[in-house]
Amino acid sequence: MAAPLFPSAAKCMVIHLLDSAQGNTLQAWRFSNHEIVTIGRDANNDIVAADPQVSRSHARLVQQNDNWTLFSTGRHGTLINDRLVTEAVLQPQTVFRLGASGPMLRFDVDTRQPHRSETLENIDTDLIASLAVDEQRKQREVDQIAENTLFRELQERSRQLRKSGGQTPESS
Amino acid sequence: MAKIISTHSFRGGTGKSNTTANVAVLVARAGHRVGVIDTDIQSPGIHVIFQLAESRVERALNDYLWGKCSIDKAAYDVTEASIGDVDPDADRPRLFLIPSSIDVGEIGRILKKGYDVGKLNDGFQRLVTDLRLDYLFIDTHPGVNEETLLSIAISDKLLLVMRPDSQDFQGTAVTAELARRLEIPEMYLVINKVPPGMDTAQLRERVEATYQAEVVAILPMNYEIARVASSGIFVNRYPEHPMTLALKQVADRVMS
Numbered sequence: 001m002a003a004p005l006f007p008s009a010a011k012c013m014v015i016h017l018l019d020s021a022q023g024n025t026l027q028a029w030r031f032s033n034h035e036i037v038t039i040g041r042d043a044n045n046d047i048v049a050a051d052p053q054v055s056r057s058h059a060r061l062v063q064q065n066d067n068w069t070l071f072s073t074g075r076h077g078t079l080i081n082d083r084l085v086t087e088a089v090l091q092p093q094t095v096f097r098l099g100a101s102g103p104m105l106r107f108d109v110d111t112r113q114p115h116r117s118e119t120l121e122n123i124d125t126d127l128i129a130s131l132a133v134d135e136q137r138k139q140r141e142v143d144q145i146a147e148n149t150l151f152r153e154l155q156e157r158s159r160q161l162r163k164s165g166g167q168t169p170e171s172s
Numbered sequence: 173m174a175k176i177i178s179t180h181s182f183r184g185g186t187g188k189s190n191t192t193a194n195v196a197v198l199v200a201r202a203g204h205r206v207g208v209i210d211t212d213i214q215s216p217g218i219h220v221i222f223q224l225a226e227s228r229v230e231r232a233l234n235d236y237l238w239g240k241c242s243i244d245k246a247a248y249d250v251t252e253a254s255i256g257d258v259d260p261d262a263d264r265p266r267l268f269l270i271p272s273s274i275d276v277g278e279i280g281r282i283l284k285k286g287y288d289v290g291k292l293n294d295g296f297q298r299l300v301t302d303l304r305l306d307y308l309f310i311d312t313h314p315g316v317n318e319e320t321l322l323s324i325a326i327s328d329k330l331l332l333v334m335r336p337d338s339q340d341f342q343g344t345a346v347t348a349e350l351a352r353r354l355e356i357p358e359m360y361l362v363i364n365k366v367p368p369g370m371d372t373a374q375l376r377e378r379v380e381a382t383y384q385a386e387v388v389a390i391l392p393m394n395y396e397i398a399r400v401a402s403s404g405i406f407v408n409r410y411p412e413h414p415m416t417l418a419l420k421q422v423a424d425r426v427m428s
């Protein structure tokens with residue numbers, strides 16, 4: 001039998017990284033054929049969050065029957081509704097936090113396709129073409145600064161520095 | 173030998189401090205000793221991104237410039253808050269922040285009386301040796317002034333941050349030309365706050381042709397970054413975000 005075009009809803013799990021102030025999604029990870037999803041700071045996790053509040057192996061989500069259960073494995077703890085949990089069955093829309101003030105994630109079961117949020121209207125396509133430098137004005141402004149004694153001194157200092165191969169001579 | 177990197181922009185609010193802070197964290201995380209100094213004495217701000225509590229700051233760059241303390245007394249180890257989980261005795265990674273004072277009276281005093289720019293230069297050198305730095309990042313006040321020019325004159329690499337608008341375009345051309353006359357060895361452009369839908373390939377081409385310098389990152393307008401800035405370092409919180417990947421390119425250039 002051919003594989004289904006879309007995995008079944010129960011098997012398609014989504015974790016959203018939330019902007020803590022607003023609750024909107026900043027980033028999302030979609031898992032369709034996973035039974036275990038790991039979260040942590042180490043690069044070998046399925047979801048990598050390099051926040052200081054996140055442990056190397058912070059949490060593990062395990063699919064059991066038709067539910068997903070969260071196991072907190074790291075020393076920074078995982079919170080649901082401001083309470084530390086070591087194990088919890090996740091209902092759709094459950095928000096959990098890695099560490100007391102670390103990133104917030106939302107668990108969801110979803111089949112919808114991601115959609116683009118920005119509209120591409122009202123963009124001034126001529127903007128790039130209008131970016132230009134007025135060379136005469138630039139030259140005038142540069143000359144004004146470069147004539148300054150301080151600038152000359154700095155030029156001299158930088159010349160010595162570059163010649164001496166990097167380390168600035170102690171200024172007297 | 174330590175590398176000094178300064179970040180500049182012609183106008184304010186281009187994203188210098190955000191870029192500097194995030195790139196500094198990425199470079200430190202790669203296993204280096206990194207210092208970040210806020211020379212924006214008029215409007216200091218990078219300490220906020222590093223979440224350095226103002227109550228913890230007993231000495232700032234200003235105190236050093238007034239001769240009240242040595243520069244290392246104004247350096248705060250922010251490794252724990254910005255990288256986390258580092259053995260306190262470990263030599264690397266280490267991240268130090270040298271903030272400017274946020275005391276309004278202090279800001280007024282230094283603007284009125286001025287200070288010896290040579291002393292600032294000595295401070296940079298002392299930091300490199302006393303803290304045994306691999307990299308020193310200098311965050312600056314927008315525009316061209318003595319500190320800007322000094323930091324360019326002593327830097328190995330210059331990051332010019334600009335937005336894709338005509339005022340930044342013109343102003344950046346002036347800074348780039350001054351940097352050339354100061355014989356800056358490497359100069360890179362970071363284009364920030366690019367609106368959605370803008371053709372980034374075309375933008376890159378235009379900017380590189382205009383300044384004869386490499387564009388190392390094109391960063392989109394990102395409405396979450398302001399909120400994130402007050403609650404930590406963006407690249408830590410969103411390690412796979414396209415913005416983070418672009419900032420990594422900048423860090424790679426800094427370390428290459």
Ligand SMILES: Nc1ncnc2c1ncn2[C@@H]1O[C@H](COP(=O)(O)OP(=O)(O)OP(=O)(O)O)[C@@H](O)[C@H]1O
Pocket residue numbers: 181183184185186187188189190191212215217312313314364365366391392393394395396397398399401
């Ligand atoms: N790509 C971006 N998208 C949206 N907002 C941004 C972006 N980059 C920076 N910002 C926001 O723009 C503001 C200015 O950023 P930042 O302080 O880094 O700039 P700056 O050049 O250091 O400013 P100043 O000249 O005042 O020192 C901040 O509120 C910051 O959160």
Ligand SMILES: [Mg+2]
Pocket residue numbers: 188189190212217218311312
């Ligand atoms: Mg700034």
